[in-house]
Amino acid sequence: MRLLHTSEFVLEEFIGSNIPKYAVISHRWGDDEASYRRFEKGLKTIRSSQYQNASSGWDKIIAACRIARSRGLDWLWIDTCCIDKKSSAELSEAINSMFNWYQRAEECYVLLPDVADNTAAFRRAAHAEEGTVTNAAKIGNEMWDPQDFIKSTWFTRAWTLQELLAPNRVLFYTTDFNCLGSKGDLQNLISDATKVPLIFITQNDMIHRASVAERMKWASRRQATREEDLAYSMLGLFGVNMPLLYGEGNKAFLRLQTEIIRTSDDETIFGWSGESHYNTNGLLAPDIAAFSTVSDIRRHYVVPRQHYEVTNKGIRITLPLRQPHLE
Known part of the structure; x- marks a missing residue:
């Protein structure tokens, strides 16, 4: 993986066990991000003292380096300049490795694009009904409104789900x-x-114990700029890998389900709901939205478990039947 030095502002590649301790950044992309090619053309020589606020993607990188450096970390990974997106092979490797990269990081810094620390939020809370002032939280001498935090667009994006759940330590920052x-x-x-239960937020080693349907539901209300990314952003959540084929559209989600079936015996993947007469994919869900309305569906543990498989005729599966309770 390629990391950015937090004080020298240079990029360096590391392989295997030689990767040093590093922090990662989770953010929403803007219109002026410093890409790998742009960074390599000369921005790496600019020093942080020349920047005073977050007016561009470069300022975001500089601020992130300051945060990591202040916390004793010399290296930083951010998807803007640490991936050469002109290389399809490098992009594919990065997306298939991203969950692990976030999981192995010492810390993850979430840069919220729409949560400001200013007194206006406190004034709104102070003029609300009596007893609601506690909904305002304090940072130093400034106040912020927790409702602004909950409504941040960061929580609506497909990629940020794994960036929230994978790291052990995540810190949130205002604009x-x-x-x-x-x-x-x-x-x-x-x-x-997020509607994600607390146990999966606070214990990242528990994520893969959630049923497939549960994890699908967490992602079902999120959005991505490209349709394929709705599937690609979930690879790490299910511990699967697959090649990227931008241009395939919703077929990416069908391929994701097939890969999950190849590596898992969790039948809850078939627990989606929707208009079945519009679905031509058999037992596979037509899209991620089909999991948005599933109820509390959990994996039924049976020993020994019956395996199932994808064949050229469909899915071959054997399921246990539970005797109904008759009064």
């Missing part, structure tokens, strides 16, 4: 790069915003 708190500090607000 002025002031820390709101850690994932543990804000766990209840995060659960409200």
Whole structure:
């Protein structure tokens, strides 16, 4: 993987066990991000002292380096300049490895694009009904409104789900790069915003114990600029890999389900709901939205489990029947 040095502002590639301790950034892309090619053409020589606010993608990188450096980390990974997206092979490797990269990071810094630390939020809370002032939280001498946090667009994007769940330590920052708190500090607000149960927010080693249908539901209300990314952003959540084929559209989600079936015996993948007469994919869900309305569906543990498989005629599966309780 390619990492950025937080004080020298140079990029260096590391392979295998030689990867040093590093931080990662989770953010929403803007219109002026510093790509790998742009960075290599000369931006790496610019020093942080020349920048005072987050007016561009470069300022975002500089601020992230400052945060990591202040926390004792010399290396940083951010998807803007650390991936050469002109290389299809490198992009494919990065997307298939991204969950692991976030999981192995010392810390993840979430840069929220629409949560500002200013007194206006406190004034709104102070003029609300009595007793609701506690809905305003304090950062130093400034106040922020937790409702602004819950409504942040960061919680609506497909890629940020794995960036929230994979790292062990996640810190959230305002648009002025002031820390709101850690994932543990804000766990209840995060659960409200994502509908992900607390145990999976606070314990990243529990994620893959959630049923396939549960994990699908977490992602079902999220959006991506490209349709294929709705599937590609979930590869790590299900521990699968597959080649990227931009241009395939919704076929990416069908391929994702097939890969999950190849590596898992969790039948909840068939627990989606929707208008079946519009679905030409048999037992496979037509899209991620089909999981948005599933109820509390959990994996039924049976020993020994019956395997199932994808054949040229469809899916061959054997399921246990439960004796109904008759009164």
